[in-house]
Structures are given as C-alpha cells and as structure tokens.
Amino acid sequence: MKIRHLRIFKAVCEEESITKASEKLFITQPAVSTAVNELENYLGVRLFDRVSRKIQLNETGKLFLVKTIKLLALYDDLEKNTKNLEENAVLKIGSSITIANFILPQAMAKFKTACKNTPTRVVVENARTIENMVSENKVDIGLVEGVVYNKELKNFRFSSSELLVLCSPQHKYAKEKPIDIDELTTETFLLREEGSAIRDVFDSALLLHNVSVSPVWTSVNSQALIQAVKQNLGISVLPRQKVENELRNGEIVEIKVNDLELISVNHIIFSKGKYETKPFKKLIEILCNKGS
Numbered sequence: 001m002k003i004r005h006l007r008i009f010k011a012v013c014e015e016e017s018i019t020k021a022s023e024k025l026f027i028t029q030p031a032v033s034t035a036v037n038e039l040e041n042y043l044g045v046r047l048f049d050r051v052s053r054k055i056q057l058n059e060t061g062k063l064f065l066v067k068t069i070k071l072l073a074l075y076d077d078l079e080k081n082t083k084n085l086e087e088n089a090v091l092k093i094g095s096s097i098t099i100a101n102f103i104l105p106q107a108m109a110k111f112k113t114a115c116k117n118t119p120t121r122v123v124v125e126n127a128r129t130i131e132n133m134v135s136e137n138k139v140d141i142g143l144v145e146g147v148v149y150n151k152e153l154k155n156f157r158f159s160s161s162e163l164l165v166l167c168s169p170q171h172k173y174a175k176e177k178p179i180d181i182d183e184l185t186t187e188t189f190l191l192r193e194e195g196s197a198i199r200d201v202f203d204s205a206l207l208l209h210n211v212s213v214s215p216v217w218t219s220v221n222s223q224a225l226i227q228a229v230k231q232n233l234g235i236s237v238l239p240r241q242k243v244e245n246e247l248r249n250g251e252i253v254e255i256k257v258n259d260l261e262l263i264s265v266n267h268i269i270f271s272k273g274k275y276e277t278k279p280f281k282k283l284i285e286i287l288c289n290k291g292s
Contacts, residue, residue: 001042003075006068008035009047013057013065086277087117093283094123094130094139096197097222099266102241103159103287104143110286111279118279126220128195134269140280142269143287145197147204155269158287161239163201163262165255168232178256181209188234190217190225198222201264202237209259226252239264 011021012032022029036055040047047061057065095104100122108120123133127144134142135150148155165184167173173187185206191213192199206212216234219225225236226243229252246252268284 001039003072005035005039005042006072008032009039010065010068010072012036012048012055013061016056018055084117087115087279088119089277089279090119090121091141091277091279091283092121092123092139093141093143094125094133095143096127096130096145097124097220098145098161098198098239098242098264099143100124102161102239103266107283107286111283114282114286115279126193126195127197127200131269134271137271137274140270140274141283143266144269145264145266146200147197148267148269150269152272153269154272154274155267157265158268158284159266161241161264161266163198163237163264164240164243165235165237165257165260165262166226166229166243166252167235167255168229169250169253170232171235171253171255173235173255174253178258180258181206181211181260184235184255184257184260185211185213189213189215190219190228190234190236191215192222192225192237193218193220196220197264198237198239201262205260205262237262 008021008025008027011024012018015021015024018029018032018036022032025032036048043064045060045064046058047064048055049058050056093104104122108122111118111120123130123139125133127146128149130139130142130144131148131150131153133139134153142153145161173179173183191202203212217225217228222238222242225238226246228234229236230246235255240247243252247254268287274280
C-alpha cells in the first residue's frame with residue numbers, strides 16, 4: 001500500500017466515480033481501477049460495492065476513508081513543513097569559559113532575534129572538554145580557545161584575545177622594566193587548570209623557550225586567581241578582558257616579559273560530517289561578524 005493508492009481511493013470516494021476520479025487526477029480509468037483493486041487486495045477487504053455498473057463505498061470503506069483522510073492530512077503537513085523542522089530543532093552549543101563570559105551572550109542575543117523558533121542548549125566547560133563533546137556529537141558547535149587537538153574536526157578562527165602576565169602592585173616585578181622569561185619562571189604561579197585554553201597557550205609559549213612552571217594554585221575559576229593575585233600570593237596569566245577593571249583600578253599590574261607573546265585564538269569547531277542547518281550557519285555568521 002502506497003500513498004498513491006490512498007490518494008486515488010480518496011478521489012474515487014469524493015467523485016463517486018472512477019471516470020470522474022481519473023479526470024480529477026489526470027490519469028487513465030484503467031489506472032484508477034487497478035489502484036483500487038490493488039488496495040483492496042492488499043487490505044484483504046472490499047471497500048466498494050459494485051452494483052449495476054456503479055461503484056459505491058460500503059460501510060468498511062467509509063471507516064477506512066476516515067482514517068485515510070487523517071493520514072493524508074498528516075502526510076501532506078509533513079511534506080509541506082519538513083523544511084521548517086530545521087528551525088524547530090534544538091541547536092546544542094558548547095563553549096569554553098572565557099568565550100561564554102565575553103562573546104557568547106551577545107552572540108546568542110542576536111541569534112535569538114534572527115532565529116526566533118530555534119531552541120538552544122548551551123554547555124560551558126574548559127576547552128578540552130568542549131572539544132571532546134564535539135567529537136562525541138554531544139554538541140553541534142564548539143567554541144574554544146587555543147589549540148584544537150583533534151584534527152578530524154573542522155575548525156576556523158573567529159576572534160582572538162590577549163593574555164597578560166599579572167601580579168599584585170606589591171610584587172617585586174610590579175614597577176620594573178620588562179623581565180626575561182628565565183626570571184619569570186622562578187616565581188610562584190597561580191594558573192588555570194590543565195585542559196583550559198589559557199593554560200595551554202601559556203604552557204605552549206614557555207615550551208618554545210624550553211622552560212616550564214609548576215603552579216602552586218590551579219583553578220577552574222579565574223576570579224579566584226584574580227583575588228589571589230590581589231593578595232600577592234603569586235603570578236597569574238589571564239585574558240585582558242577578564243581583568244580590565246582591576247588593571248584600571250590599580251588592584252593588579254601587568255608584567256611585561258621579553259619575547260613572550262600570549263595570544264589565545266578563538267575557534268569554532270564541529271564535526272566534518274555535521275549537517276549545517278540554517279540556524280547552524282546563522283550562528284556561525286553572527287560569531288564571525290563579532291570576531292576581531
């Protein structure tokens with residue numbers, strides 16, 4: 001039984017004539033008769049009585065017609081509105097912490113205006129966790145800072161942020177000229193956790209100079225590190241936008257370090273096989289326009 005059989009059956013019922021049904025559907029009378037016979041044979045019941053060369057819907061046929069009308073209405077609605085389903089499907093977004101703080105809220109506000117009918121789910125974790133979630137198809141789009149380790153993922157840059165080496169105004173390096181990296185690495189460090197983009201960028205920059213550090217504090221919370229720096233408990237590395245107020249108020253100070261460039265690049269990542277819906281593409285467009 002195919003949709004074609006049901007459409008022909010419905011037309012015969014409405015026109016009460018095989019001839020008129022064939023004219024309405026622009027097919028031959030034998031084709032209509034064959035379709036009706038095939039439908040009855042498939043169902044194993046008679047839907048019409050053939051009386052005096054006329055075809056009349058019987059009681060079984062009347063009950064079947066009610067179900068046919070409902071089914072065809074659902075089928076037509078599905079066929080007509082399938083493209084709209086993309087707009088109603090949940091878009092799952094994973095974001096690293098810094099991007100979630102400074103970029104994503106504004107981007108999502110624009111997205112909700114552009115894609116009113118698209119529900120979203122946002123997960124905020126460190127960059128490595130988000131990358132794994134994208135790989136496992138737990139989120140559709142990942143927004144991460146720093147290095148993308150999985151080469152099987154599509155990724156492209158949409159913005160970047162500067163990382164600063166920071167200390168208390170009471171620290172010995174607060175008022176000095178730029179220092180060398182060797183001097184820096186002898187100090188006490190308060191850093192983000194391994195797997196965070198900020199930590200990855202800093203560790204990678206040190207590795208280029210064949211040095212490393214072992215922090216006495218590690219935290220997933222940048223604000224905790226800021227407060228510890230204020231108390232002169234050590235040196236930290238954080239994005240400029242996270243500490244602009246503290247820098248402006250003189251609560252913390254940037255340490256200039258010779259030959260140390262700390263730039264965290266922000267990437268959009270997603271699986272190579274991911275189908276890119278219109279809302280998916282719209283969010284990427286908004287993020288890229290936001291990027292610097």
